[in-house]
Amino acid sequence: MAAVPTRRRLLDAAVPLIVEAGWGGVSTRLVAERAGVAPGVVHYHFSSVTDLLTEAATEVTGRLLEEFARGLARQADLADGVRWMVAELGRYPGTDPASLLGVELYLAATRLPELRERLRGQVLGFRAAVAGWLRERGYAGDADAAAAVLAAALDGVVLHRAIDPGLDPDLLAGPLTALLGSR
Template identity: 65%
Template structure:
């Protein structure tokens, strides 16, 4: 049983790396097997298809990533420091790093794979719910659900923009982001 878990983990690790390196559609059973150090038949022993493996591996990776971000965000004492922390973390995602590439490829593949889309949607919903709780616990009195959607979408967009403009200082965007998510939930007069 332990050996089977270790083999599955090697297959997951190989799939995650390969998605970022060659793209979702470029990953083959043979490539995964070679990277994991197993025979190609072992891939199909554990998974019905390479697509099933990619779905499982990518959602496990994404779920762990979103979970870690949500957990660490919950540790931030106020909205301002939380936004600073988020943007600081985000600056490490260049859009060309392995994690960014995997997430982008997974999002693209979800357009063709309803099961993957549903899993990603559940993860995003869970992440947004964590953000809503965090905002409310830190005094946000506006529409926390809308703010959570805005924040999550902004983070995704910043990763994409950062990949196109690596010189962009993501952390410098804290001020405008704070203005959008002011603790009282109202837009500032400067935006009117």
């Protein structure tokens, strides 16, 4: 079996550290220890720990958003799509690694322009995919605005579930479907 390249080991080590320690708590030393390399190796592959964290985190979020968009594309109509989206949220109780990574990423993006732009590009791409899906399913309103509301609602549900574990995403399908004017 081939050895995992050092750069990949660093990226793979960074994501769980963001979840465990928070964006600001991750240091070069922590990543190097987790990856099993000397601290200087981190700066050989990345200009800063922020660059490493940005690449590692947005790699994960990009993959999650693409998977979500592909799943949505398989839904036949607006009501099915909304039900599918909220059912998918059941996988994210708000305290799981993916949810915590998202929270850390959004917070860090408020302070780091490069991260904000990368995340913005991902979010805009996801919203464009949702808007296209809405148009293909005959949505009569402003599909871009509706996609922005849906994306924000999905993020918000995950955030709310972190502080209210009893919040059942399935109960939200009705109100979200009504917002789209679909049954």
